[in-house]
Amino acid sequence: MGYTKWTDEHKNRVTELGKQGLSSSKIAQKLFDEFGVNLSRRTVSRYLSTGHTSSRYDKLKKNTSKVKDVKRGTEIVINKDGSTTSSTTMQMTSEQAKDPEFVLRAHGFNPDDWDIVSARNNFWQQNSQENGLIVIEMIGDMLHSDKINSTETVSGTILEDVDMPKAIDEAMQFTEAIVVTALENANTVMIKSVGGNHDFDISYMFMIWIKERFKQAQVDVNNRYRTAYLLGHVLISIQHGNVNKKNPAQILANECRHLWGIATTTEIHSGHLHFDKTEDQNGVVFRQFSTPKPSDDWETMNGFVGANKLMYALEYNDDRLKVEHFI
Incomplete structure (x- = not known):
């Protein structure tokens, strides 16, 4: 698989398009049209969220990063490969659990920028x-x-x-x-x-x-x-x-x-x-x-x-x- 080296021009353009509100997939298409570089949507999304272009930057860290939203009951883990694992408690039906877009939005992710690799839902009859x-x-x-x-x-x-x-x-x-x-x-x-x-x-x-x-x-x-x-x-x-x-x-x-x-x-x-x-x-x-x-x-x-x-x-x-x- 080929590897595309990011230039400052690429980075600046991604940042500019991101500020305009374009999704990662649209930004990737724009860079292909303008520079002829073939960047994945996930790579663009990683750069917008972390400022890094490669998942290998995580290997410099001793542990994965965790962000907890105590009020919402959410824990987000940034994995070494650049993917993200999110755990949260929410109210949803069994039909909503089968809808990838609903699940992503419920965890605070834009469906245009993220894909679900795997999901596990535990249904509890509970409330607070x-x-x-x-x-x-x-x-x-x-x-x-x-x-x-x-x-x-x-x-x-x-x-x-x-x-x-x-x-x-x-x-x-x-x-x-x-x-x-x-x-x-x-x-x-x-x-x-x-x-x-x-x-x-x-x-x-x-x-x-x-x-x-x-x-x-x-x-x-x-x-x-x-x-x-x-x-x-x-x-x-x-x-x-x-x-x-x-x-x-x-x-x-x-x-x-x-x-x-x-x-x-x-x-x-x-x-x-x-x-x-x-x-x-x-x-x-x-x-x-x-x-x-x-x-x-x-x-x-x-x-x-x-x-x-x-x-x-x-x-x-x-x-x-x-x-x-x-x-």
């Missing part, structure tokens, strides 16, 4: 406090019965009679109030859910209604017994609490290995037993939440009337719980 994320967890048994005209659990246990049409209507009003408020006060709203032992089937249909009703929110409709998401570097798993009792932390580590490796704090959230309990088991925080429902006749008969009837809003920073609000 300053970006305004509110996550709503629905951990089962919002609806007392799994049937409409009789009051039974999923397994067929007969319960105290409840007016299910009225209960569903009130559940819709309650959900509407919470989600609308969240959408008004956050840039992004995620709704994560699992079914309970009372309402597993009917809650699945209820989540379909939520997804259709609130298209601005990111609604997770699933028929799983547990699910997990990443909030910054906090891994949170939700499950109703009636199953997977033996070693939920180990199951979480096996099922969500990538998220487990990223997280600095891990929590498991559950309900089911209707009373508060928080404990740390080998670094995994278990939060069992109470329920705000009034005591029914069965609970009163058996003396289960002393638990706090609360809802909770937990505020996290990037790596741990910051504030616990009682509602």
